[in-house]
Amino acid sequence: MTLQHFMNEAISPWMREEGPDGDIVLSSRIRLARNFSEVSYPILADLDKLEGIRDFFKEQYDHQSFEDYEDFAFIPISDLTAVEKRVLVEKHLISPHLAKHAQAAATLISKNEQVSVMINEEDHIRIQLYFPGFQLNKALKKAFEFDDWLEEKINYAFDGTRGYLTSCPTNVGTGMRASVMMHLPALSMTKQINRMIPAINQLGLVVRGIYGEGSEAMGSIFQISNQITLGKSEEDIIDDLESVVRQLIGHERKARNHLMEQSGTKLEDRIYRSYGVLEYSRIIESKEAASCLSNVRLGIDLGLIKNVSRNILNELMVLTQPGFLQQYAKKTLTANERDVLRASLIRERLQLEK
């Protein structure tokens, strides 16, 4: 696999498949933090030791395949341009920390982009595995298999009492962060989500917006993940997360129905106005784009807008991020230039649907 392949498409190949509860849950992710037992963590290790780990991954895993995850591409972060790094971050294949601060950093990405490994992030190894829709158990099973495959050649830092030993005390034990990305437009419009978040936090789960700063969730896209990694098995952690997500799905569906029944025309108006803005605007900021995309996607889910693929939300949310726009333009752009290009890319993309 070449780097170019990851740069060209805004949505990863695995996203094109429809997952269970795909109208609300966009994706499920399992992240596992692992370390080599003999090497200090990246925060303290000597550069040559970290380079040793990076080179080990290149030698052992570049162009290798594991089951459905074929042709892994090994990419040293230092080989990437600023825009290319940004694109990988916007596609959630690597973290901002890996892109910006990590030494001897690299990533290993499967051809279908379902698995990515971050090398020398806060921990030596961060495995990420994605599934479309609501499929946490399946994702966990596959992540474990992939983890076992890596462990065949790596002595993990592990302790019988404390579990997987990570650099940060917040990850020790399972080293697992399970998360789902949810589109919750009706709960956002009705502000119900604001009341639910504190209750969800009480259960040891974290809710945050994926796009946008602070508490604002652009495009009504939220990530829900576990906070605790010690004292509970991975399966139990996922069961707890699943039951909360299941309830959120129920509330969101109820809120959508309620909105349609109580203020159907208002909702329709809002959805079609957004559609109009996306189809005709010449300048659009990322915040407005996100809100319109969220409304259009809701319109698709409610059957109001036909013949537009559901993927339009995921795809255009990524495609209209600053990194991607500049990758597309093949040059750096000012904020104004980005707003113009964003509007034109969205118009073009909607045209393709016709």
Add this chain to the structure above:
Amino acid sequence: MKCQECQQRPATLHFTRVINGNKTEVHVCEVCAKEKGYMTYPEDGYSLHNLLSGLFSFDSTKVGSHQDHTFQQVHELQCPKCEMTFSEFKRIGKFGCAACYETFAQRLDPIFRRVHSGNTKHFGKIPKRKGGDLHKKKQLEDYKTELQDLIESEAFEEAAQVRDKIRALENHQGDSEAGDN
């Protein structure tokens, strides 16, 4: 005397630091002492810059019992492998290496309890190869207890059988460890 860290401000704190049994004299200014994690004042067991802010604030116990705070770090816990001290760990909120867990073991339970809703022990996945060893270690311990009991009750024939089992397991374990490298 100038501060050995910044070479600018006068050194106002002078104390001895022990690293791996070697004594070193430390002469630093107050700013650097705080910044480089040489010392912690009793009133701020954690720094504002702590990435896990508030996480360690409950921990008011200090290493060493000297009244004079300039000497309190002398016998501080320090990881023999990566040289991270406990106060550095508290300051940055990250371990330096896997051995830190062993070094700071006595003081970690309250931290883990706080971060992980009262939990201190792992109940999840065990790595396949390492897990195999853990499993064997446990079995070996069981056999040894059994052997001891049999010898005490003078059941030498059974004891011999258990001893053979232990030997077989120990040889096997040696093999698998060699295979790891």
